[in-house]
Amino acid sequence: MEPSPILLNIRKHIDLTTVEEDYFISLLKEKTVQRKEQLIKEGEACTYINFVQQGALRAFYVDHKDNENVIMFAIRDWWITDMHSFANEKPAMLNIDALEESIILQLHKKDLDQLFNKVPKFERFFRILMQNAYVREQLRIVANLSMPAADRYDNFLKKYPQFAQRVPLKQIASYLGITPEFLSLLRKRTSKRIS
Amino acid sequence: MEPSPILLNIRKHIDLTTVEEDYFISLLKEKTVQRKEQLIKEGEACTYINFVQQGALRAFYVDHKDNENVIMFAIRDWWITDMHSFANEKPAMLNIDALEESIILQLHKKDLDQLFNKVPKFERFFRILMQNAYVREQLRIVANLSMPAADRYDNFLKKYPQFAQRVPLKQIASYLGITPEFLSLLRKRTSKRIS
DNA sequence: CGTCTATTTGAATGTACTCAAAAGCGGTGG
């Protein structure tokens, strides 16, 4: 039998017994999210952390000028939630919706807390997950501070080719912190430079 | 007897026995860092995570144009390291130096790994530490994407008044992703607006 | 007091944005 993608994801960092794996799997709720369907809305409680089995989602922040600022993308094998809201049980600041029809596995905060107590190895798993997320965000800040938009786009294409293929340019522009019009201009320039 | 600041820091998130606390303390090396002394240099291995007992430090990244981009500040009660280098045992990408004479407590990677195995509660502590760091960096990205420089500066002053008092404007400008000249201009503008 | 670095000031420039409009593209219904 094929092991589920989420178990492969977890086995990257910790070893579990079959019993532990079964217990973990029993905590998960599978959910299908339609394109444009909102999984998490700003202001609501965000009680689930989500593992993407299939599809593509985005997290974004709506600022005071009603601009959507894309914070992260998530495709197969990524975890996504509003971590601040999830961990501290505060209203969500972020919105999360599906860029295409997606299948996710949801783990509830209270189940995760129990899991931590019953199987402490999961503390390690989530420590590593948070560590990697922290480092990733720090690298993104470095990129934003030290590179002009054109270089950030090149960098994005190199680093996340999977995203580049599936995500509309408009969303990528937002992720990079530029307008879609400007991204379009940048793309025209580089294509000229190449040809 | 006064409990040490680092124990107070840890007790915010986990409960330890006296034996565990003593064991933890025994792993720490105290170190004094002079103003401008470099604690971590790009390219070298970064084998310590550092808790600031006194003083102020900064982490920065030197880009291909030799600009120093400030990634974070750390004062009393903050932890600082090049997390990517520390966790994955890679050469450091960041530099860390002291903005003023500082006293830090250093915990070695191999001691931390042992600590995790002997006292698994520390997995939880560092999970929460990483979680908070992740959320903080994400909020910073939101701020960078959605606000003009003037608002980011106001935001910084509100959020980190402790830093604003101790850190040179040049360093704050770098942290905000602007030039010191432009920050100076912004300050002149706001002071006019107030008076 | 002199030196070194941080901060301010100003002019010229560049990067990225806004607004408006056209072109492209995928889906849906007739």
Next chain:
DNA sequence: CCACCGCTTTTGAGTACATTCAAATAGACG
């Protein structure tokens, strides 16, 4: 199967935000 609709992407003109470079001023430290 084509025509139309809605949304994304492109184009262009005018503008605003932020940078560079150069130089003056102010502050900190030995």
